Amino acid sequence: MTNSPKGFTLNNADSCRVKFARRFLRSLIEIKTRQTNYNNNLSSSPSSSSEIRRRSERIKLKAYSSMAHAVGPRKAWTRALLLKLHNRAKRHRFRTRKRSSLAMVLKKKRVFRVKNHANFYKPAAERGNYSVLNSDEKTEKLRELVPGGKAMDICSLLEETAHFIKCLAMQVQVMHEIADQLSN
Amino acid sequence: MQPCSREMQGMSSLLNASSSQISLEDLQQQQSQSSSSIQGSQIHQIHASHYEPPPSHDDFLEQMLSTLGPPSWADLGGQPGKVPWDTTTTVPDGNGPNNKPRDDETPDNVPAFPFDESANLASKFRNHQISGGCGSKSAAAAAAAMMLQHQLMLARGGGAAGAGETGLVPMPLSLSNGEFDRSQNDVVDGSSSDVTLRFKHCTMDSALDLWPALVRRRTSFTILRHAIDFGGSMAAQQNYGASGPAMNQTQAPSGSSGAQPAQPRPRVRARRGQATDPHSIAERLRRERIAERMKALQELVPNANKTDKASMLDEIIDYVKFLQLQVKVLSMSRLGGAAAVAPLVADMSPEGNGGDCIQANSNGGTHGRTSNGNTNNNQTASSNDTMTVTEHQVAKLMEEDMGSAMQYLQGKGLCLMPISLATAISTATCHTRNPMINNNHHHPPIGSNGEGPSSPSMSVLTVQSATTGNGAAAADGSVKDAASVSQPW
Numbered sequence: 062m063t064n065s066p067k068g069f070t071l072n073n074a075d076s077c078r079v080k081f082a083r084r085f086l087r088s089l090i091e092i093k094t095r096q097t098n099y100n101n102n103l104s105s106s107p108s109s110s111s112e113i114r115r116r117s118e119r120i121k122l123k124a125y126s127s128m129a130h131a132v133g134p135r136k137a138w139t140r141a142l143l144l145k146l147h148n149r150a151k152r153h154r155f156r157t158r159k160r161s162s163l164a165m166v167l168k169k170k171r172v173f174r175v176k177n178h179a180n181f182y183k184p185a186a187e188r189g190n191y192s193v194l195n196s197d198e199k200t201e202k203l204r205e206l207v208p209g210g211k212a213m214d215i216c217s218l219l220e221e222t223a224h225f226i227k228c229l230a231m232q233v234q235v236m237h238e239i240a241d242q243l244s245n
Numbered sequence: 246m247q248p249c250s251r252e253m254q255g256m257s258s259l260l261n262a263s264s265s266q267i268s269l270e271d272l273q274q275q276q277s278q279s280s281s282s283i284q285g286s287q288i289h290q291i292h293a294s295h296y297e298p299p300p301s302h303d304d305f306l307e308q309m310l311s312t313l314g315p316p317s318w319a320d321l322g323g324q325p326g327k328v329p330w331d332t333t334t335t336v337p338d339g340n341g342p343n344n345k346p347r348d349d350e351t352p353d354n355v356p357a358f359p360f361d362e363s364a365n366l367a368s369k370f371r372n373h374q375i376s377g378g379c380g381s382k383s384a385a386a387a388a389a390a391m392m393l394q395h396q397l398m399l400a401r402g403g404g405a406a407g408a409g410e411t412g413l414v415p416m417p418l419s420l421s422n423g424e425f426d427r428s429q430n431d432v433v434d435g436s437s438s439d440v441t442l443r444f445k446h447c448t449m450d451s452a453l454d455l456w457p458a459l460v461r462r463r464t465s466f467t468i469l470r471h472a473i474d475f476g477g478s479m480a481a482q483q484n485y486g487a488s489g490p491a492m493n494q495t496q497a498p499s500g501s502s503g504a505q506p507a508q509p510r511p512r513v514r515a516r517r518g519q520a521t522d523p524h525s526i527a528e529r530l531r532r533e534r535i536a537e538r539m540k541a542l543q544e545l546v547p548n549a550n551k552t553d554k555a556s557m558l559d560e561i562i563d564y565v566k567f568l569q570l571q572v573k574v575l576s577m578s579r580l581g582g583a584a585a586v587a588p589l590v591a592d593m594s595p596e597g598n599g600g601d602c603i604q605a606n607s608n609g610g611t612h613g614r615t616s617n618g619n620t621n622n623n624q625t626a627s628s629n630d631t632m633t634v635t636e637h638q639v640a641k642l643m644e645e646d647m648g649s650a651m652q653y654l655q656g657k658g659l660c661l662m663p664i665s666l667a668t669a670i671s672t673a674t675c676h677t678r679n680p681m682i683n684n685n686h687h688h689p690p691i692g693s694n695g696e697g698p699s700s701p702s703m704s705v706l707t708v709q710s711a712t713t714g715n716g717a718a719a720a721d722g723s724v725k726d727a728a729s730v731s732q733p734w
Contacts, residue, residue, distance in 0.1 A: 113577075120576035199558040206565045216531065219538035222561060226545045229568040236575040244578075 074231070077131050082235050084127035089239075092119055122146065128232045138221045141209025567658075635659075 096116065126146045129139040203218065204210035207225050210218055539557060546564045638653065654660060 117573075117577040121573055124572055124576055197558070199555065199562060202562050203558065203565070206562060206569070216534055216538065219535065219542060222565070223538065223541050223545055226542070226561075226565060226568065229565070229572070230545075233568055233571045233575065236572065240575055240578055 077228070078231055078235055080131035081128055081232060082239065084130055085124055085235070086239065088123035088127055089120065092116065092123065122149075124232060124236060128228055132228055136221065136224055137213065137217065138208045138210070138225050141212075145208060 125142060129142045129146070132139045134140050134143065200215060200218070203222060204213075207218065207222050210221065213221065539554065542561055543557060546560050548560060635657065
């Protein structure tokens with residue numbers, strides 16, 4: 062683990078990593094405790110594939126959420142990611158608490174995608190050659206990958222993608238090191 | 246009286262001086278254009294004023310003003326585009342140079358093309374003068390004088406004219422600018438006389454200097470616009486007075502920058518060959534922004550040596566997918582316990598190409614992180630199972646077509662490599678990985694990495710860790726066990 066002097070001179074990247082690491086570890090612990098509680102209550106085998114899958118899914122989601130929280134809401138993709146996770150969590154909670162379906166529908170409707178009307182609906186030729194990227198199939202794929210990408214034009218999409226890639230790489234590295242540490 | 250007479254003298258001298266040259270050009274080119282009728286009318290009015298004894302300053306001006314209107318052209322006794330220059334001896338067809346087709350590029354037409362714009366602009370200028378309340382006859386006289394200068398200078402020789410008049414025009418305008426703006430009845434006679442005098446002075450001397458300058462149509466258009474637009478910056482135009490070769494460069498950009506509506510807006514001096522209207526500026530800015538973002542992305546993504554935008558986007562997409570995949574794999578590996586690995590592996594094998602890729606990675610990942618001595622065999626066995634499935638697939642494909650086999654492997658994030666290279670890599674990365682680990686818990690179960698077949702997962706693992714830990718481009722995906730698939734090349 063890179064030993065960055067915690068608390069002294071932290072640059073932006075380092076503080077991000079530290080924040081992310083802290084949150085992620087905390088959420089791991091929380092999942093572990095939840096797991097043990099669950100196991101104690103229900104005494105189901107923890108190594109069934111579905112259970113494992115669910116747990117890994119949860120861990121993954123926690124990783125993303127801690128990443129988004131660590132970066133903060135100053136980037137569009139973090140905001141979109143946090144919103145998505147928030148809604149998802151709410152939906153889960155609704156499902157367990159058996160709220161009315163109407164409420165669920167309403168909550169779902171809140172997650173609507175704002176299209177950039179200025180650019181989206183213009184014909185491609187009108188926007189110049191770089192604007193063909195707005196409706197390119199590759200751009201569409203990129204939009205799906207980057208959270209919140211569907212509501213951005215190509216310019217901000219590229220910017221968000223760059224930041225997203227940086228954060229993802231950092232996330233992978235930290236998780237990698239944590240895993241190494243844990244499994245030793 | 247005096248100003249008027251001086252004006253007349255100026256104009257007549259102009260006529261005489263330029264007429265010879267005009268005649269030459271007329272002889273060379275004879276075509277007719279309707280737009281030149283304006284030109285013709287103006288020349289006609291010069292002509293008329295030349296030949297009619299001006300009884301008084303006011304009367305002369307009234308005459309000029311009266312002949313300015315378009316309806317009067319018909320009276321000039323010509324078909325549109327024809328001017329009764331015939332009465333004069335020296336200039337048979339005053340529209341000769343004016344009748345050139347509007348052609349920018351050919352040097353033959355250089356003298357002619359500015360006429361159209363100059364005529365229009367001059368008329369506009371005139372209208373501006375008249376409508377703008379500068380109804381004073383002195384003002385109109387100065388305006389007319391300036392128009393004459395434009396036309397006659399242009400008639401003399403386009404290049405020289407374009408250059409010369411620009412040197413000219415700012416000067417008188419700078420003089421009269423304030424006066425025009427301030428009041429309408431100011432005596433501009435003095436300035437107009439100065440104009441004519443200066444004009445006389447400049448044409449002879451500077452004409453030859455500026456002759457070689459290549460004037461573009463737009464440039465002269467620009468120059469006249471600058472001349473007409475009082476709000477424009479005169480200082481910028483002073484540059485036009487430079488020598489011939491310098492004129493070329495300054496005129497081209499100024500021409501491009503002048504292609505704006507004549508409003509008193511701060512003008513952006515564009516780079517050479519670029520337009521400056523707001524839409525193209527915005528477009529250009531946008532394109533530049535996108536380009537710099539793509540460059541930033543290129544630095545982030547490995548293997549970003551593609552110059553093509555489309556392939557660059559592909560790379561970016563693949564890299565993002567790869568990173569998300571790694572997060573998924575790492576989150577699975579946290580579960581710990583060897584028993585968890587087998588169902589995971591079995592679970593993921595039916596998945597698509599990406600899943601297969603995970604397979605190889607997860608084997609390596611889980612082995613690396615969760616393996617104990619006991620469970621190693623189990624893991625190796627399971628990984629071997631999945632590997633053999635892939636191997637069979639690849640072998641089948643290779644029978645048909647090597648290319649498709651390669652593509653299949655590539656889709657899984659695997660590649661073929663000779664056994665020797667694979668072992669070399671695994672040993673190398675194993676050694677480099679050592680410092681990263683605090684204790685050597687892993688190593689005994691995995692054993693020496695010299696033997697290929699016993700450590701397929703290890704080779705996978707080491708390459709993966711090398712990729713993520715050191716950022717080395719050892720492999721884009723994982724390295725397939727050389728022994729099982731590849732043939733020694």
